[in-house]
Amino acid sequence: MDISFVIEKFVLVVIIFAISLVIAMYSTYAERKVAAFLQDRLGPDRAGPFGIFQPLADGLKMLMKEEIVPSESSKLLFMMAPGLAIFTACIGTAVIPWGSDIHIGSRIIPLQVTDINVGVLYIFGVVSLGVYGIMIGGWASNNKYSLLGAIRAASQNISYEIAMGLSIIALLLVTNSMSLKEIVENQHGWHWNVLYQPLGFILFIVCSFAETNRAPFDLPECETELIGGYHTEYSSMKLGFYLFAEYINMFVSSAVMATLYFGGYNYPGMDWVLLHVGPVIGPLIGTVVLFAKIFVFIFFFMWVRWTIPRFRYDQLMDLGWKVLIPLAIANVIITGIVIAIVEKF
Amino acid sequence: MEPLTNKKKVLVQKPLTFAERIYLPAITKGLGITISHFFKKEATIRYPEVQREMSINWRGMHSLKRDEDGRERCTACGLCALSCPAEAITMIAAERKPEEKELYREEKYASVYEINMLRCIFCGLCEEACPKEAIYLDGPIVPSDYLRKDFIYGKDKLVEQPLVK
Numbered sequence A: 001m002d003i004s005f006v007i008e009k010f011v012l013v014v015i016i017f018a019i020s021l022v023i024a025m026y027s028t029y030a031e032r033k034v035a036a037f038l039q040d041r042l043g044p045d046r047a048g049p050f051g052i053f054q055p056l057a058d059g060l061k062m063l064m065k066e067e068i069v070p071s072e073s074s075k076l077l078f079m080m081a082p083g084l085a086i087f088t089a090c091i092g093t094a095v096i097p098w099g100s101d102i103h104i105g106s107r108i109i110p111l112q113v114t115d116i117n118v119g120v121l122y123i124f125g126v127v128s129l130g131v132y133g134i135m136i137g138g139w140a141s142n143n144k145y146s147l148l149g150a151i152r153a154a155s156q157n158i159s160y161e162i163a164m165g166l167s168i169i170a171l172l173l174v175t176n177s178m179s180l181k182e183i184v185e186n187q188h189g190w191h192w193n194v195l196y197q198p199l200g201f202i203l204f205i206v207c208s209f210a211e212t213n214r215a216p217f218d219l220p221e222c223e224t225e226l227i228g229g230y231h232t233e234y235s236s237m238k239l240g241f242y243l244f245a246e247y248i249n250m251f252v253s254s255a256v257m258a259t260l261y262f263g264g265y266n267y268p269g270m271d272w273v274l275l276h277v278g279p280v281i282g283p284l285i286g287t288v289v290l291f292a293k294i295f296v297f298i299f300f301f302m303w304v305r306w307t308i309p310r311f312r313y314d315q316l317m318d319l320g321w322k323v324l325i326p327l328a329i330a331n332v333i334i335t336g337i338v339i340a341i342v343e344k345f
Numbered sequence B: 001m002e003p004l005t006n007k008k009k010v011l012v013q014k015p016l017t018f019a020e021r022i023y024l025p026a027i028t029k030g031l032g033i034t035i036s037h038f039f040k041k042e043a044t045i046r047y048p049e050v051q052r053e054m055s056i057n058w059r060g061m062h063s064l065k066r067d068e069d070g071r072e073r074c075t076a077c078g079l080c081a082l083s084c085p086a087e088a089i090t091m092i093a094a095e096r097k098p099e100e101k102e103l104y105r106e107e108k109y110a111s112v113y114e115i116n117m118l119r120c121i122f123c124g125l126c127e128e129a130c131p132k133e134a135i136y137l138d139g140p141i142v143p144s145d146y147l148r149k150d151f152i153y154g155k156d157k158l159v160e161q162p163l164v165k
Helices: A003-038 A054-064 A075-095 A119-140 A144-175 A180-186 A198-211 A236-261 A270-305 A313-344 B024-038 B079-083 B125-129
Strands: A102-104 A107-109 B089-095 B108-116
Touching: A003 A054, A003 A075, A003 A236, A003 A270, A003 B024, A054 A236, A075 A119, A075 A236, A102 A270, A119 A144, A119 A180, A119 A236, A144 A180, A144 A198, A144 A236, A144 A313, A180 A236, A198 A236, A198 A313, A236 A270, A270 B024, B079 B089, B079 B125
Parallel strands: none
Antiparallel strands: A102 A107, B089 B108
């Protein structure tokens, strides 16, 4: 391992980290703007032109707020939980391939921090870890509402992970690989997995709504019943971390969905473009395409949030266990049968 | 029993059909409705820069009027203060000196005229009570401020600007 390899990876990690933080920051702004436009309003427009400095003002406000730690809480866990939430949210970006390899002379620079051969499992594990931040925070607050919110989050995540895992199994049957890089390479051009796995994609997107605790599955933090849920007792930047973690999760889920089902950095006519603009700009155009897809998904997350009312808790569990899991199992079986038939003939 | 109106509606709770149970058709319909609002014109008025047009009988900040020669109309009769249900108006009367003929229309005038804008309910009774047509509530929205004392508006803020010759 030479030093240039380390520098290259380090730079990549820093860039990805910065990008995901900036996107999370501007997701808060986008959320408010999208909400406003969907409700015939304007949204924040005071801080800077079109209000683009609003996230900075919000961040500053969060930092300046008084930090309150409940006297009866478990101090260490209370401090640790928001950090854990944001940490698990951030590390998910490590295995996502952000673009095809850049060729500079004889040197090949992959736009992916690490291509582990069980990338899908890694993502799955990291996303599930996210619930620990919520669970620990809710428990350490020593507040019944927080605890209820945390328990809701935990049970919801566990329920929806099953359906999510099953929809990924069907995807793996199609792609024959667990490495995200290979999955993306297999979707060259417009052979996107969503065309082969439409039901799987719908299941996956519903489950990722539940995993990121977004509306209509935002029961862990419903204001009306639980006064904010697991982050009721949090203030200042610790609350900011939780809110931030939610947006980073949204970004990571959007990236995963774009990678698994919508071809990642592939787009129709990419070979022609690659041939004409060279091996450095070409992959970067792919990256731009990937980010465009991610933004579409983030917009979709917001669009859904301002359309659908929150599910009742029993409806949530019914949907998870009685609808999504049977559908996911059926999807796996049908996919398996079709693949067996196709291979036979 | 015969229903009194024909508004009675019998609710039937049918079990959900399959399409209703998977929610997706209803969700797509809802998404269609919300996205149509995305392209509609927003109803917001950016307040301090753009102001909504008020109705013709809008009552805003008071102004003490001058007559056609630019003299103050108010004679400090006190009827406005008397009529004020919120007791927001106070005044001190004074006698006009001969050299002040250009300033005040009649021999008596208000040397101090104060309206407490926090007490005022903008009912317009002072306007109706005034026999000299000296006070009208035809101004803008009373601006906000930080201190209570700054809401007591004296003659410097209430009296109309003198006519420009």
